[in-house]
Amino acid sequence: MRIHHYEKLWLMIGSFILIIFLSILAIQTFFLDMGPPSHAQTINPETVRESELFANAALTEIGENEYKLAIIAEMFAFRPGDLEIPAGSTVHFTLASPDVTHGFKISDTNVNVMVVPGHISKVSHTFSEPGEYLILCNEYCGLGHEYMANTITVK
Numbered sequence: 001m002r003i004h005h006y007e008k009l010w011l012m013i014g015s016f017i018l019i020i021f022l023s024i025l026a027i028q029t030f031f032l033d034m035g036p037p038s039h040a041q042t043i044n045p046e047t048v049r050e051s052e053l054f055a056n057a058a059l060t061e062i063g064e065n066e067y068k069l070a071i072i073a074e075m076f077a078f079r080p081g082d083l084e085i086p087a088g089s090t091v092h093f094t095l096a097s098p099d100v101t102h103g104f105k106i107s108d109t110n111v112n113v114m115v116v117p118g119h120i121s122k123v124s125h126t127f128s129e130p131g132e133y134l135i136l137c138n139e140y141c142g143l144g145h146e147y148m149a150n151t152i153t154v155k
């Protein structure tokens, strides 16, 4: 069977593009760690409050200008509450919910994650500009949803 040479050419171009795209995907996923996290870490919602990670959580220094903080997002508050963070520091947030889905949005930053019961959410941010940052729940979670707001003071 004879294949027209234009058809052959297009088949080759198509295969070539497919290989390029799949290679880019593979490099991003396996070498650049850009793949979706897909339920990387889970937690039992019923024991979030007593868990090692979240009980007595406080801002903890883990390096120079680097902190970690575990926050429980629950009906209808973030715990711990208002925070003070030294300017220029990077904070690694770990979040979980013991009840329903909440949001964790820090105003004037691009931090915006969902906190889904059963799953641990993680997000990091460097607070270079001093000021007051509002933390908001942006997933409707019940009658007290609008009270879920805290302040991070960076100075």
Ligand code: CUA
Pocket: 074, 075, 076, 101, 102, 103, 137, 138, 139, 140, 141, 142, 145, 146, 148
């Ligand atoms: Cu929590 Cu809305």
